[in-house]
Amino acid sequence: MVEGIDGSGKTTQLGLLAKWLAAEGHRVFVTEWNSSALVKAATKTGKKKNALTPMTFSLLHATDFADRLLYKIIPPLKAGMIVLADRYAYTAFARDSVRGVDRQWVRELYSFAVRPDLALYFRVPIAVSLDRLMARRVKLKFYEAGLDLGWSPHPAESFRLFQGRVLEEYDRLVDEFGLEVIDASRSITEQQRNVRQLIASQVDVRTEDAVVAE
Amino acid sequence: MNILPESSDDGAGGGITPGHYYGRGIPYLPIDGYPGKLIAIEGTDGVGRSTQIQLLREWLEVRGYGVVETGWTRSELMQPTIELAKSSNTLNKLTFVLLYATDFADRLEKEIIPALKAGFVVLSDRYIFTALARAGVRGVDRLWLRGLYGFAIAPHLVFYLKLDVETLIRRVLGARGMDFWESGMDLKHGDDIYDSFRTYQGRLLREYASMADEFHFSVLDARRSIEHIQAELQRQVGAFLEPRGDKESR
Numbered sequence: 292m293v294e295g296i297d298g299s300g301k302t303t304q305l306g307l308l309a310k311w312l313a314a315e316g317h318r319v320f321v322t323e324w325n326s327s328a329l330v331k332a333a334t335k336t337g338k339k340k341n342a343l344t345p346m347t348f349s350l351l352h353a354t355d356f357a358d359r360l361l362y363k364i365i366p367p368l369k370a371g372m373i374v375l376a377d378r379y380a381y382t383a384f385a386r387d388s389v390r391g392v393d394r395q396w397v398r399e400l401y402s403f404a405v406r407p408d409l410a411l412y413f414r415v416p417i418a419v420s421l422d423r424l425m426a427r428r429v430k431l432k433f434y435e436a437g438l439d440l441g442w443s444p445h446p447a448e449s450f451r452l453f454q455g456r457v458l459e460e461y462d463r464l465v466d467e468f469g470l471e472v473i474d475a476s477r478s479i480t481e482q483q484r485n486v487r488q489l490i491a492s493q494v495d496v497r498t499e500d501a502v503v504a505e
Numbered sequence: 506m507n508i509l510p511e512s513s514d515d516g517a518g519g520g521i522t523p524g525h526y527y528g529r530g531i532p533y534l535p536i537d538g539y540p541g542k543l544i545a546i547e548g549t550d551g552v553g554r555s556t557q558i559q560l561l562r563e564w565l566e567v568r569g570y571g572v573v574e575t576g577w578t579r580s581e582l583m584q585p586t587i588e589l590a591k592s593s594n595t596l597n598k599l600t601f602v603l604l605y606a607t608d609f610a611d612r613l614e615k616e617i618i619p620a621l622k623a624g625f626v627v628l629s630d631r632y633i634f635t636a637l638a639r640a641g642v643r644g645v646d647r648l649w650l651r652g653l654y655g656f657a658i659a660p661h662l663v664f665y666l667k668l669d670v671e672t673l674i675r676r677v678l679g680a681r682g683m684d685f686w687e688s689g690m691d692l693k694h695g696d697d698i699y700d701s702f703r704t705y706q707g708r709l710l711r712e713y714a715s716m717a718d719e720f721h722f723s724v725l726d727a728r729r730s731i732e733h734i735q736a737e738l739q740r741q742v743g744a745f746l747e748p749r750g751d752k753e754s755r
């Protein structure tokens with residue numbers, strides 16, 4: 292699974308990884324954070340009205356995760372597939388803690404999660420991620436920018452403050468859960484080479500292919 | 506068979522202080538020193554909870570107490586989702602538990618805590634014990650559940666209206682019949698809704714019984730008359746709110 296703040300490029304890297312693994316003959320299943328149909332309605336209502344508190348935000352995401360774990364993650368694993376998760380419980384650990392939810396409580400909440408075989412964390416400075424996001428989108432999303440916390444009325448400034456704290460939380464997680472850190476300020480190709488080398492230690496691949504063409 | 510009364514010192518069981526969080530709580534919402542009181546009325550379907558709450562509310566208001574009622578699964582945020590999930594029958598036990606916990610968190614932060622802060626007596630029609638019982642019957646880990654609900658506030662008083670399965674069945678059939686979820690049909694004990702209801706409610710009752718000591722329930726016999734139960738509620742609530750026998754309204 293891959294982790295990182297918005298604009299870290301983790302989704303791009305996951306896409307490239309999926310392509311490679313499929314080309315290697317593996318059956319790959321990709322699942323995204325907060326994507327289950329069951330919880331979508333409530334998340335949407337809550338987000339639209341900006342009515343989510345840090346606790347309900349946290350619990351809704353855990354509900355979504357439980358739903359996906361049971362329907363989307365465990366069955367493919369049982370079938371011998373490789374499941375690639377775009378964000379995992381660590382996203383909740385980082386974000387919810389910054390929002391003021393008890394750190395230990397969130398960790399216990401997610402104790403039903405399957406421990407990933409490999410956890411990649413794409414570390415990137417705030418300025419880089421913000422540049423990437425700005426280049427792509429017009430508007431920063433309300434909760435992604437941490438606007439619910441009221442730290443700053445300006446989306447970009449709020450994003451900087453909120454995601455800055457999220458980065459600090461991720462740094463705690465690196466040691467606590469043994470996340471593999473990828474320097475996400477490097478080129479896409481360099482990062483992908485790094486990713487494939489790490490995967491090759493876990494998954495049966497022809498190692499010479501783990502080198503990406505420049 | 507899976508109704509082992511486990512001790513849960515890591516969870517809610519240890520030192521319960523009424524009016525405080527059971528466990529880790531909500532760090533950004535310190536609730537110490539709030540003037541309101543939280544009173545929970547627990548019990549399965551058909552024990553007459555809502556009737557008792559109505560009468561108790563009336564009695565409290567006559568005596569000058571401000572009263573706020575709250576229920577289980579009534580939050581604005583989650584009601585549509587829970588109804589949808591129930592009707593489409595897609596809930597598995599974990600999402601079931603988490604949806605209810607989300608709903609409860611919403612009500613806790615938006616109804617219960619503000620009311621306690623403002624000095625109301627909050628009457629809760631069911632409380633987390635309903636969730637703990639339902640999830641316990643479905644085999645969800647008890648310690649995990651108690652950790653999850655560590656953000657809940659321990660009520661000042663918990664009344665448990667206790668009923669036996671036989672009486673319960675007669676009352677539910679007499680009132681409105683059995684429904685899918687109240688019969689635990691998701692547990693697939695068989696296609697017969699009567700047998701399933703009986704098995705499921707029997708297990709629920711055992712779950713409640715196992716929580717009585719842990720969470721300091723005041724157990725009331727729900728087979729007694731409405732008036733008798735109400736008199737007992739009034740006696741205990743009165744003794745709690747006005748411990749020196751002061752009968753004047755505040």
